[in-house]
Amino acid sequence: MADFLFEVGLEEIPARMIAAAQAELARRVQTLLTRERLTAPDAEVRSYSTPRRLAVLVTGVAAAQADTEEQLTGPSWTVAFKNGEPTPAAHAFAKKAGVELAALTKVTTPKGEYVGATALRRGRTTLEILTAELPKELAAIYWPKNMYWREGKPERFVRPVKWLLALLDHAIVPVEFAGVHAANLTYGHRILHGDGAIAIHRPSEYLGALEAAKVTADVELRRHRIRKALDAETRTIPGARWREDEALVDTVTHLTEWPSVLPGGFESEYLALPEEVLVTVMRDHQKYFAVEDANGKLAPHFLTVLNTHPDERAREIIRHGNERVLRARFNDARFFWTVDQKIPLKDRLEMLKAVTFHKDIGSYYEKTRKNADLAMDLAALAGSRGVSVDAKALLTAVELAKTDLTTELVKEFTELQGIVGGLYARHQGLGEGVAQAIYWQYSPAGIDDPIPPTAEGQILGLADRFQTIAAMFAIGLEPTGSKDPFGLRRAANAIVKILAESGLPLTLSSLSETANISDAVKASLTAFFRERVEFYLREVRGFAYDVVNAVLAAGCDDVRDAIARAEALSSVRGSEDLAAISTAFKRIKNILRQAEEKKQFSSQEENAPAAQFLSDQAEQSLYAEAEKLAPAVESLRASREYRQALEQIATLRPHVDLFFDKVMVMVEDEAVRRNRLALIAQVQTGFSSIADFSELVLA
Template sequence: MTTQNLLVELFVEELPPKALKKLGEAFAGALADQLRAQGLASEDSLVTAYASPRRLAAHVSHVWLKAADKAVQQKLMPVSVGLNTEGQATPALLKKLAALGADVSDPAAAVAALKRAPDGKAEALFYDSLVTGATLDTGLQKALDEAIRLLPIPKLMSYQLESDCELPGWSSVHFVRPAHGLVALHGSTVVPLKALGLTAGRSTQGHRFEAAVSPVVIEHADHYAETLARDGAVIAGFEARRAEIVSQLAEAAARLGGGVRAIEDEALLDEVTALVERPNVLVCEFEPQFLEVPQECLILTMKANQKYFPLLDAQGRLTHRFLVVSNIRPEDASAVVGGNERVVRPRLADAKFFFDQDRKKTLASRVEGLSRVVYHNKLGSQGERVERVRAIARAIAQPLGGEALAQAADTAAQLAKSDLLTDMVGEFPELQGIMGGYYARHDGLSEDIAFAIEDHYRPRFAGDALPRSAAGVVVALADKLETLVGMFGIGNLPSGDKDPFALRRHALGVIRMLIEKDLPLELDGLLAGAWPVFGERVVDAHTALADFIYDRLAGALREQGYSAQEVDAVLALRPQRLGQVARLLAAVRAFAALPESPALAAANKRIANILRKAGEVDPHVNPQLLQEPAEQNLYQAMQRFVPEANAQFEAGDYTASLQTLAALRGAVDAFFDDVMVNAEQLDLRLNRQGLLKSLHEAMNRVADLSRLAA
């Protein structure tokens, strides 16, 4: 049976731009999946998704007019239920067969056509039938209905359509936006579908203003994108339109020369792609005097409010030019350029006004106002939060840099939240911290303090830079620890995919700073020092928070390519200095590659089981009670190699420490072959348990090697 390519398009009013890409992919994917499930398309059928501001479409290759008939075997019931003692059909069996469409006029013949086969402990009756394959008309209708139902629509709209039936009136339709057209073509043939009150045809609409004809008639499924581009002035494909915008942005920046480039922002690019059907990039500019305002403010207002692409010079500094992606291509674009320049000017003027007004008050003068801003109803005000962060910061800073660092961190922590009360941050919350740094410099504070204020939210996201100064690291650690301890202390924990206070991100930030800065701080000490600053407001959830942080660390390490066994072996010992974890993992990986590793890991697992059953065991060994040659040899080997391994461990050479201990493999194997640990004589049993306890402690300083056992 020959196949044709299929096209389905829904023509609607402007779709939500931030959801368009996902909607397009979901619509095409669900439609193709449903066709495959019904046998109308194969796994080899190619699916192309189209999504523009006013349409969702899918092109599916090699779609059949009718799916192949399919042989199906159905289990009916146990033989004991379907047949009586004489082997004749029971009423229950005949009723079941009739329901399946089988001919039961001759019960004996109907029974003879059935198959008997084992089903668990009993025999069952099976019925073979041929299911007629779905036709494209019915199968595509079902696929389209399901694709519409499964769309990840952010919010449904309800609208009315005039009824097309004999009875007058209106019918309610629920969809992401009002739909006005439906195209369904199998090759060049219209498939008679209905959806959202519409009947399928071959006509759609092009660009609102620049289409060559209206309506745009699609003659063949394979000519969809070409016809829309030629007659409708629309680039139908999301990725094709996005690539066109990227190309035009680069060309426009290159024409200006001097190494100028458009700012890179993938989310903005996706959003703009979802706003235009026929992109046309134009160069605009604003008055250079606005560049006195911090560039972060100008960039944010242009991107967030106007969807413009700011232009940076070769040094990454903002220029007074920007790019706009227009949806029209007039011969004279001066009116479009002028309009966009007029629109952006008040936005930039607002930013300049906020900046000028904010600098009339110092950050220090705003600190008192934080006591009137609620942070959390169980944790008090932002002012109280600041005092807690200050106390935690001083405690962290003292062992890292003494009183000088503690004083710098205290000053930065005191001022870090003050910019929350500024007009600029009130308008653009994304600039909190950044504006604090600018205002700190204006107040005459040192660059170190300004950096610490600016960086104390870092890292804000995966891959974000860490704070640049020691004071910044201290305040960032203190800020994240205050959030984690406070939220855990009131039981406000993440659940499933819900994490409103970004506790997972805060935990990963703490982990990254401790590891990447290799800070000589112990995790338990950090957490223990943070609880008292809350007083009676929270309960001590130290263990739960530590578990949470180690879980985040385990996930991060696995994402970096370490195996689950390696990560479990190292983190089972709860290393306190997270900066050492990478070296511990490297040592475990090197140990696992040794030929002695499997046997020693298995022995470690066996030793752990013996000690667990024995309860409290004293690691002391009396050499006089070592009777068997194998236990004497193990003790002597330990006397030789364990001190060397311990010295290497203390020196931080974890790989060498484990490799030294690998020399015990032969003595350990012989011990378990020849020695009965749980001897009847009490002193012998306790001595042998003590020997194993001392061996276990020596071998598991780097990691729990039993976790490497298969």
């Protein structure tokens, strides 16, 4: 068995695209080798990346495919042989199978006697397969943006390909892509090592050779070194610590090949600006790490991750340059903050008429008015259900939520949209409730983000996002496939998360019914939000897919209720009685489906079983037990005691088992048949309001 190394060298890849591409290349190479029977499915596959390369190293790769035998069936025996002599048909089949005439055999099948042969298929070499297939896999990698770079050539990639390294042990795999032919050469750090090529004689030499050329190809090792360096530099600042920022660590990891950390500082006077502004300037614009004191307050220091290891003189020059740039950015922020205060947020509302939300929908002023109508209706609904909402603060927050789009600070630092509005509202004395609602309006931006901490902020977030989604759907701009240019899935995820994790007594249908939208849009939104609830239950809450399917089949309008039902179902999923009920409900569903297809039954009609047709003791027992159990289950369901309700439903097992053991449903007598169908349909619908047990997959 051999080791296989494949590296693609490029011009610098955008940091945000590297991790996904690294994982996809590794997956594609592994799938290719497994599909071609060149390695086991569990073979060790390691992947590496830097801004200038993607690489995969696979151990335990065969030199060639194993030969295989294939059983072939040809023409009928009577056509292939006449009077015991082979005909042209027999010769043709033997040639096709690659065997001698004497190797042909007679194969008896239900259709008659045919000619058979065992063909030996020679396996292809690994070099041959990789040479042919790797370029296809490379070209198929998904990039959010890619480019042409050779005039008149068809290939597209994220950046121009500069070199290919492909080794199967010591042998070069002659892969070619975009006019670049693979060799056994790679390249080290552009500055610290220069442009000289590095020869790799075997895959096992790869990491060591790159380390010697000032490149750490292992992403996790590079991340670890960055963290250690951040810790070490922070210790030179008394009582300080760098502010944890996993996303920024990830970014600088993908921006560097041989990282080091350099400290810097700024004047304390800038700390008069809000921390959010200072951190955004450092983090999003300069990729600097903020530093805080022991109390978590921002300190006048920062840390920079460099892609080189400069000497002391160069470090000092770089530090002064970083400080000068940061000082200029802080001065801009301070200037914009001061200028913006000349026009209070309340006086900026009219300015939103000149800010377009969407050319086919209208301005942000019009959107604000619609947001306000929906938000106030939702607040009234929440209030009627026992949740106190400060309606005055909510209305003010909704009206002013988008006004920071007209401020100079947001125009310069767009990442601070919403946050700036909240800071200005507090600074202008509009009240903490208003400030908090505006500040948190765009949270959660992702599944790991917190929801707004106040009811006013939650309702503002719901109204704003729902109005956006509904307006986009109304003009035909719903997401399709992987395309979602307006981030509507992300907005819907946020709505589901707020409904799930807040105390608001609101449902998805209450949003649709309160908003002024057509029935067609409502129907589309119902399906759209069902997908988002499924995503939340599976990816955020971690419920098994069959539990999610079972719960969603019983409805997902009330997100918190769906979560409670999923939790209860997960807790009793291992019960033998529930497993038997699940099997029985699958059988009921199949029987009813087949009966409907034959037009012997309709689930759309009222089909209550008639007692006079319950002749068999087993069906009488099931009917009586279901009638007795239904009120108790309904009472437990109404009080959301779902686990106890499921345990009660599981007690139906012996009666269901006896019914299917003793009773034939699809009998000739139409009246009896319809009555038995009505009985099992009543059992299914009566006990499926918590979950559709037929969706459970039980071993």
